Amino acid sequence: MxxxxxxxxxxxxxxxxxxxxxxxxxxxxxxxxxxxxxxxxxxxxxxxxxxxxxxxxxxxxxxxxxxxxxxxxxxxxxxxxxxxxxxxxxRGITNLEVKLKQLLALDNVIIVPGDSDLDPLVLKDMGKSASLCLRRLIADNSIIGITGGTTMAQVAEEMPEGKVAENVLVIPARGGLGKDVETQSNSIAAKLAKKLQANYRLLHTPDNLDEMTFQAILKVTDIKEVIELINQMNILIFGIGRSDVMARRRQLPETLISEIIEKGAVGEAFGHYFDIEGNDIYESLTVGISLDNFYKIQRVIGVAGGKNKAEAIIAVTSLRKDITLVTDEGAARKVIQLVKKAT
Missing domain, CATH: 1.10.10.10 (Winged helix-like DNA-binding domain superfamily/Winged helix DNA-binding domain)
Incomplete structure (x- = not known):
């Protein structure tokens, strides 16, 4: 202008x-x-x-x-x-989007003004931008996977009501996490489906499992059916977390958390903990999307904001470049600062 x-x-x-x-x-x-x-x-x-x-x-x-x-x-x-x-x-947001897209070599970057670490309304703005981005991707017979967390809960909350396409299915991409039902992937998937007038399936499993429980759950018919749908989904929208925060939220032992951090983990997505270069440091045993699945999904949207998540964003977006990143100004400026410092 x-x-x-x-x-x-x-x-x-x-x-x-x-x-x-x-x-x-x-x-x-x-x-x-x-x-x-x-x-x-x-x-x-x-x-x-x-x-x-x-x-x-x-x-x-x-x-x-x-x-x-x-x-x-x-x-x-x-x-x-x-x-x-x-x-x-x-605020120079358009120029910031171009700069961040080039630095991270991503297909698409959407930035909202502000820093969600400082202003909770910025999270609502990110949720709105991500929900509108998701709506544009939905077509007939789409299978949409969504993870849990406060950011994804905001995406569902801000999704405009109304049918977009026929025979759309929404599923949780992972098992539940934590005691807050409203931010578990099942609740978020159901709410998103209702907003879109779509169908949904639920995944009734905890997020962090031991090997014996994991193997037993995989034999349950309803679980097997949802896992098969997860393997077929063609749209994924997910939140990006900090490794230390997510490890403690999953109540991992402090010794294990220290080990993960010492190995350089800075970012987390769908149960995997990554270092700044995207190397997989640790994986929580969980039912849901695998890293192999992630690489195969046709349309992917990652959402995270706040300058405290800058390293996590760099780590997770290094996994694949043909995705859309929805973030805020605070995170974007910090990511640019970190990338320029490293080069």
Missing amino acids: DLIRLLKGIAPEISDILEIRYNILRHVYYNQPIGRRGLSQILNIGERAIRTEVNILKELGLLNIESMGMYVTEDGIKTLESLKAVMREL
């Missing part, structure tokens, strides 16, 4: 003002009704400054202030949607 570049050159303060008002509208929209004090705490901006900006947005007809708190008006919602493209340009 030439106009934006011109404005930034002659009045650079416009960028700061736009970003503050955009963030206020966005946070009010996702948290409404919300008071000025609550908004001040979320944005880490003084109440006086918040009051000034809120009054301006109210005068512009973008916010309503009522006894219960603030609401975004219909005009405010339209403005918020229109500002997304402007904010991308102000």
Whole structure:
């Protein structure tokens, strides 16, 4: 946008003002009704400054202030949607996507503004971008696999409702993980299927198994049927995790975690722990997608954000290049910094 570049050159303060008002509208929209004090705490901006900006947005007809708190008006919602493209340009997101795509040599990169480590709403934006990317890939007879975790749960949450194609099946790509049912792959697969008006199958197994239990589970008819579907899936959307975080979430022994970390593991995906170059350091015994399956799936979307996941993103995206990466600005800038430092 030439106009934006011109404005930034002659009045650079416009960028700061736009970003503050955009963030206020966005946070009010996702948290409404919300008071000025609550908004001040979320944005880490003084109440006086918040009051000034809120009054301006109210005068512009973008916010309503009522006894219960603030609401975004219909005009405010339209403005918020229109500002997304402007904010991308102000933050240089398009150029950042090109740079990250070239550095990682990936087929496609989608970046949302912000850092999900610092702002939880950025995770929602990533979920929305990933869900729209997924919708574009779905065709008749698609078999979609999805992993668990908070990021994938957000993808399902942000998926627009409506049928995309006929005879679509959604399946969990792996067994469950942890005690939080909402972030287990079964729950996420079911929710995603309902949003897409598709069919789904569930995989009723824990995520981390001993050898005897693993072999016994593989003989169960329902499990065998789902594993066969996993081997046939043509679309996979998965989350990328940090190796240390995921190892502890799986409650691996501390001695084993130390060993994995000492061997250089920085990233995790579908039970495999990888070093920065994509070497497979350790594999959790689990029912679901294998590394061999991963290489054969036609369409793959990896999703991860936050600068703390930068090394994990580098590790996992080195496995194959014909994938789409959905990430945030914080992770993207950190990945670029790390890759440039290493070369």
